[in-house]
Amino acid sequence: MTHDVSAAHGTHAHTHAHGGHGEAHQHGPGPDGLAEILDRDAELFASYLASVTARVAELAGDDVRHIVDLGAGSGTGTFALLKQFPDARVTAVDSSADMLEQLARAAAERDVTARVETVQADAGASLPGIDGADLVWASASLHHLDDPAAALAVIHGALRPGGHVAVAELDGMPRFLPDDVVPDRTGLEDRCRTALTALHAEQVPHLGADWGTLLAAAGLGVEYEHTEHLRLDASTPLPASAGLYAHRVLHRIRGAVEGRVDAADLAALDTLLDGGAQDVRHRDDLVVRSTRQLWIARRPADAGL
Ligand SMILES: C[S@@+](CC[C@H](N)C(=O)[O-])C[C@H]1O[C@@H](n2cnc3c(N)ncnc32)[C@H](O)[C@@H]1O
Incomplete structure (x- = not known):
């Protein structure tokens, strides 16, 4: 039709x-x-x-x-x-x-x-x-x-x-976070990426x-x-919109990895997205890769x- x-x-x-x-x-x-x-x-x-x-x-x-x-x-x-x-x-x-x-x-x-x-x-x-x-x-x-x-x-x-x-x-997905971005959650982005890779293998195998x-x-x-x-x-310098971009991507990643990473990692992601002091939209230590x-x-x- x-x-x-x-x-x-x-x-x-x-x-x-x-x-x-x-x-x-x-x-x-x-x-x-x-x-x-x-x-x-x-x-x-x-x-x-x-x-x-x-x-x-x-x-x-x-x-x-x-x-x-x-x-x-x-x-x-x-x-x-x-x-x-x-x-x-x-x-x-x-x-x-x-x-x-x-x-x-x-x-x-x-x-x-x-x-x-x-x-x-x-x-x-x-x-x-x-x-x-x-x-x-x-x-x-x-x-x-x-x-x-x-x-x-x-x-x-x-x-x-x-x-x-x-x-x-x-x-x-691009990467943004320094390894120690959330205390006690070293490797947060790597774990999300591993979870995403598994999801992509199922959903977008190509x-x-x-x-x-x-x-x-x-x-x-x-x-x-x-x-x-x-x-x-930050040496580039980082464009003002980088934080917003990181926020939108990490928000999407958070939805995708729910159930695939543990609750502490999800909670750590939330602290980066919730508008508080750690929110990626306010940080100057992002590295977009x-x-x-x-x-x-x-x-x-x-x-x-
Ligand atoms: C990740 S986006 C890329 C969009 C754009 N090319 C860019 O680089 O900004 C992938 C796009 O492919 C479209 N898409 C997915 N499957 C498709 C299909 N079978 N036929 C046509 N478009 C498709 C999606 O709707 C989406 O807009």
């Missing part, structure tokens, strides 16, 4: 909804706070995002007119790419109507509505109505899809011969996959691969001829 969600939500972007099982992956900007985390992440690591889109432009060239942002979320990649490629338009695809609604609102605020189309679809199954794209951008989204090989075949089919795909992934090998197996020639260890601390990976691959120019 298809329906047009743009009318229902009063947005001005051109939005199409397509069937599929993407509802199971829905993340909204609502209770789980993912959209805010994505926006804060893009803000904090803006220079990294700019360097990544610049690297994509070096390989894809200036003649990029149609970009697909696969699993676009709130639009962090869409807006960075519109900036990098001033002559391009972006089709933002996501399974979540809430995310696309938020993205359309942000596009209107930035006055780029005419350059953005939103499509609601399960990108692992198809990219409906899309072919001949110059560039597919997939940031922190491919690991959500059920079958990486099938998803990469869909991407291959959406690209023009010679078109590029950029896959940006991360090694899990997080941490070797996308270089998978891209090559899908007939997409890998031209670039890079791992970056991002780090922001995150590992990001990037692969850029190309559909062979003569493919399909």
Whole structure:
């Protein structure tokens, strides 16, 4: 079944909804706070995002007119790419109507509505109505899809011969805390991370996959691969929004690890989130760390001829 969600939500972007099982992956900007985390992440690591889109432009060239942002979320990649490629338009695809609604609102605020189309679809199954794209951008989204090989075949089919795909992934949730952040709870963040790794193995088993090998197996020639260890601390100096970002991420982690770490660790996490003296929003000893990976691959120019 298809329906047009743009009318229902009063947005001005051109939005199409397509069937599929993407509802199971829905993340909204609502209770789980993912959209805010994505926006804060893009803000904090803006220079990294700019360097990544610049690297994509070096390989894809200036003649990029149609970009697909696969699993676009709130639009962090869409807006960075519109900036990098001033002559391009972006089709933002996501399974979540809430995310696309938020993205359309942000596009209107930035006055780029005419350059953005939103499509609601399960990108692992198809990219409906899309072919001949110059560039597919997939940031922190491919690991959500059920079958990486099938998803990469869909991407291959959406690209023009010679078109590029950029896959940006991360090694899990960022880290923030000094080891002794809560007295008697040394290793709190490590234990949360271990619990999260177990959860991810069940829920998003393709997080941490070797996308270089998978891209090559899908007939997409890998031209670039890079791992970056991002780090922001008080010497940087730490942007004011880092505390808020840490709060939103740790709040999400707290929800995820409940029942997987002991009660004392949960209580320690609460002291970092409750608005009191230890709250991460007030601390000056946070160290934001995150590992990001990037692969850029190309559909062979003569493919399909
Ligand atoms: C972690 S967010 C990344 C968002 C954005 N690319 C970024 O880097 O800020 C993952 C996004 O993938 C979307 N997603 C998950 N499964 C999907 C699917 N099967 N088809 C399309 N989008 C999907 C989610 O709704 C979410 O917006």
